[in-house]
Amino acid sequence: MSGVTTNVRGWGSPRRWALSLTLISTVAVAVRVGYVVWVLGPVQSGLDAIWYQLQGGSILAGTGFVVPTSLFEGNLTSTAAFPPAYPAYQAVWQWAVGPGAMSVRVAGVVPGVITVVLVALLGRALADARVGLLAAAAVALSPTLIAADSSTMSENLTVPLVLAALVLAHRVLTQGVGWPSVIALGAVCGVAVLTRQDLALMVVLVALPAVLASVGTGLRTRLLATSLLVLVVASVVGPWMWRNHRKVGTYAVSTISPSSALAGSNCDATYGGPDLGSWSFPCVVDATPTGGEAEVEVADAQRAQAVEYVQRHLTDVPLVLGAREARVWGLWDPRDLARRDADETRRYGWQLASRPLDAVLAVAGVVGLAQLGRRRSWGWEWLVVSAPLVIVCVSAAASYGNPRFNVTALPVLSIGMASLLMSMIDARRPAAVDREVLVVHRAGPDPAPLPPGL
Template sequence: MAVAARVAYVLWVLGPVRSGLDAIWYQLQGGSILAGTGYVVPTSLFEGELTPTAAFPPVYPAYQALWQWMFGPGATAVRMAGVVPGVVTVVLVAILGRALADARVGLLAAGAVALSPTLVAADSSTMSENLTVPLVLAALVLAHRVLTKGIGWTSVIALGAVCGVAVLTRQDLALIVVLVALPAVLASAGTGMRARLSAAALVVLVVVAVVGPWMWRNHRAVGTYAVSTISPSSALAGSNCDATFGGPGLGSWSFPCVVDATPTGGEPEVEVADAQRTRATEYVRTHLSGVPLVLAARTSRVWAAWDPRDLARRDADETRRYGWQVVSRPLDAVLAVVGVIGLVRLGRRRAWGWEWLIVAAPLVMVSVSAAASYGNPRFNVTALPVLSIGAASLLTGLIDAKRSDAAVRDDPVNRP
């Protein structure tokens, strides 16, 4: 079901849509890695002199290189790269739903995720969200196991490794280490404090071991210890300017603002990133009175509580189909409300303690990321699986209650 939905979407819905700039960047970067020219500025592939880059984190381009090696570099082929992560996501949702509720909830949530218009579009967009969703889910599954079953060193190492890979896919996912991995280990059931502290240290050590070599490479190649350079700085420059602090672009992102904040003298990548961050910081400092309204707009946008036509128009720049997005955005807004209600009811019924970490962390990460950058609904994809579990739990609860009422009415002993 998940495979069929994604293949059909690529072939019949997304077919005529041109790839966005980020998607083209990832496609070219994957091709460069595959060709052996390495992690370089894609435009330098056509200029004769290769220029090293750390513009974006490396995991998704590496995945694209592997996919292109197996299936080729064509536009349709690279858009199909999201099929495998999409299937993995469905499986992990079923596992997490069963752990948090029961098998029925897990299966229902997995079915919803398999056919989710937003996740289908994200998996076909040739962007890093392909991988962030299953990586976050894998971290949640492992964290729940450590939290409820006790310290298992294999699980702890796997948790640290998954978190490290997640950071190298989108650097804002470093929040998952703080919000999920470390609290789950430190609150692990039936484990002594010394073992929990040792496990927490091991998680950090594994994350550093995964992320550290890439940061060292960036220091050697472009002159900075960072996971990425242009990706976060352009997000800040494009979201902190006149076009996004008021008017129809309130709380969103503007490419012209990035252009205005970017030096044009051929400066090194690190200097460009510094200039973009400086422009954004200065703008915020001189427009503090507008920050509360902008933060509210960013939050509303990221949870799709905004004009779906405006959101869809902006989605169209990121390898999405306008009509598809117009339909999917209101569904996301409804799922956010229904999912939270279902999670709260489920948590109360099962008397969750630290398990709340597992369900709340994706929601917090999405909100924090949007507040710190800009309100793009594609950022909420990491939370949609957990919200689907909440919605599935609410639905099964309502069905059970209706069946129980019907059984009481049909019982002769209880008839008036």
């Protein structure tokens, strides 16, 4: 078996690992830049993308988090419509590279490459070096992730943040509490919440359980680490929430973003017909007051109408939830999904080809993860693997079915798919393994009698 062992160790050797990952990362950069230039070039930016771009420019100009339209009206109005992390990243990028439409789309290259590196690290930790590199290659070439990285939307930042949290949580879980790792885990989770507030589930589903179940760590140390983790998350998220209280009148991480999602996904249009399980802008308009109310009042009105609608249509909820889950995982009419994607700085033809691939990845990834978990006898490691999938399902159920929400789970599914492919390859090589055993045995300095059959 020495030939096989040498082969695996070869993939895991520092030099070969670094060279392979560098090559994959270079390809990731090239395909993302090429996508922006040649595929996305003629596509107009969606409303959310424009909002993020303008907000980033406002932060860069020193006017802060204000309603983007107020920049052109001369009467700046503070806002908490969306979480702040991605606009802040856009401000840094525009300062360093420039504010043009092409520039802000290429901003996704950096988080995209970080995603490739992190999925390689997580794949190697969960399985082996080969699986890590193959998963990294899948992420580098994923049509859905390429489009997400170039869309000028917050998903571009949430993917590497979720992966970073998973890598740190796995380290704490399997290697014991290390204070730098706990602090880093809390900081990453805090920034993730400030990127998309539903990622607060990462704290509950991943960070806290990882610390509490940390191997080889005493109860007192685990409790202290838990307190430290919560403190770090609060120190990252708290200042923004306090700012919102002073400027906007609420402690919420964001206002209009979650309320408009609820209003647009709980109405007649999305409880039946072609929009079933999706989101409708006219429904948001119908739920929005028109008397010049403050942002918090608008959000409260949208939320209240959505809750009232759900209460009056409880019997329809199971069907709607099923449609939302089918949509978010790409198990829906690809043409309908691609048409809706095209409204969010994506190209119809590209998305049309992407959606069936996502559906295949979802199935193969889950099968591969289940097989890998049985082989490795995972215990608490299942938290690290399953959390992104659970978050996608919960987010879709609570809002609406949009395939762009599943991008946070695609890297983990890629690890599962890579593991499945490698196990299939290994299963087809028993004859080659036997021959290597024979060659190694005969090459020894003092060969002993060969076993029967060889």
